[in-house]
């Protein structure tokens with residue numbers, strides 16, 4: 001055995017010969033410590049995450065995924081699965097284990113007549129949008145184009161089209177995956193339907209997804225969208241107005257409120273640089289003229305410091321806030337749901353936002369409703385469809401001591417708890433432990449996820465995720 005060259009997790013065992021055999025089995029690259037690409041290959045989006053896997057296997061297709069799963073199982077190695085690498089807690093990289101990195105798998109086929117896309121699991125949101133917008137179509141997905149489709153879809157998928165066409169999970173028609181025992185399956189309403197249900201909100205617990213089939217919707221290519229910036233003095237009135245406006249707005253309107261410090265970027269008016277503001281991010285996913293009419297009251301409200309709403313390509317909207325979340329900065333996130341958004345909740349949001357410890361940090365209120373809320377609560381494993389809004393407190397800083405930033409996010413979330421309770425969207429969780437994963441699901445949903453886990457991954461091979469622990473087979 002020649003284990004010394006590799007950081008190997010306790011209990012795992014393999015030798016150079018086994019690794020060489022895996023390397024031969026893979027069509028993609030196998031990167032180990034000592035390889036010139038190792039330092040870059042072990043990094044994920046959150047620069048705070050600093051882990052040393054024993055090996056990183058770049059998968060080019062199903063056969064590579066099957067080989068990687070078999071290797072991890074046979075040698076008792078922790079197995080991390082990486083799509084876009086945006087798990088805030090860094091679940092897609094591990095110490096001393098094997099990382100299956102699906103980023104080479106970027107195939108996408110669009111069938112405009114059936115309005116269906118088949119997308120491989122290594123695609124990023126922007127890459128999928130680019131392919132579908134070629135036909136004026138889109139999959140409802142998230143708001144930052146460098147996020148991976150796989151992790152986002154498996155947890156739920158909220159974004160600029162969710163009130164119009166539902167969450168990403170509401171638009172999944174089928175999932176292709178390799179299970180813990182190396183079997184390739186296709187799950188849909190008619191094939192392994194219980195697995196299909198679990199995959200739409202239950203995260204990476206049930207296998208390694210190799211491709212998704214999505215329903216497409218006509219979107220754009222031009223939409224009315226953008227941000228309106230308000231001075232903090234108007235924040236209370238603007239939040240109240242946003243709440244009342246969205247309550248009766250048509251499904252085409254999608255809205256977020258974001259507390260942020262205006263960065264010194266040429267896209268923002270120079271006199272606002274460095275000032276904390278409340279941004280209203282909005283789009284109208286329909287005809288521009290209808291959008292002008294429907295959004296007029298919102299744009300006429302108060303005395304904005306800047307109105308940057310106008311016609312823009314859908315792909316531009318999808319990358320509009322990319323620059324606010326670059327790779328490599330340090331991030332600490334706390335999130336939850338809001339059920340009561342009264343004056344006290346609004347005052348709390350403003351008071352806590354003002355305490356931000358870094359000018360890069362943001363606090364986001366994403367308004368629900370519309371198509372996403374009309375899907376029955378038990379139709380998919382994604383829960384919390386009945387809430388008016390979710391919040392994300394994203395502490396962002398260049399490095400150094402995370403404690404004050406983490407404390408800001410934690411205290412902010414704690415202050416909001418009386419207005420929302422325990423619920424949380426699973427994809428916004430960091431490394432917060434099993435009790436918090438339970439809170440991401442109603443009890444009946446969680447029990448059903450455990451039953452699916454017992455069936456498809458009874459030994460918990462897929463445990464580096466927001467883990468649904470099996471109750472058999474351990």
Ligand SMILES: Cc1cc2nc3c(=O)[nH]c(=O)nc-3n(C[C@H](O)[C@H](O)[C@H](O)COP(=O)(O)OP(=O)(O)OC[C@H]3O[C@@H](n4cnc5c(N)ncnc54)[C@H](O)[C@@H]3O)c2cc1C
Nearest residue numbers: 083084085086087092142143148150151152158204209465
């Ligand atoms: C900047 C930023 C913006 C975001 N914006 C949104 C948003 O607008 N809407 C939203 O809903 N969420 C959003 N998120 C949260 C996002 O959905 C999650 O972080 C998601 O896990 C990212 O997926 P990924 O593939 O990039 O991440 P990864 O870190 O690669 O994967 C995360 C987890 O997903 C699982 N996984 C990944 N690939 C596979 C696979 N092929 N098979 C099985 N399991 C897999 C694994 O458990 C893995 O640990 C955002 C996150 C960030 C960092």
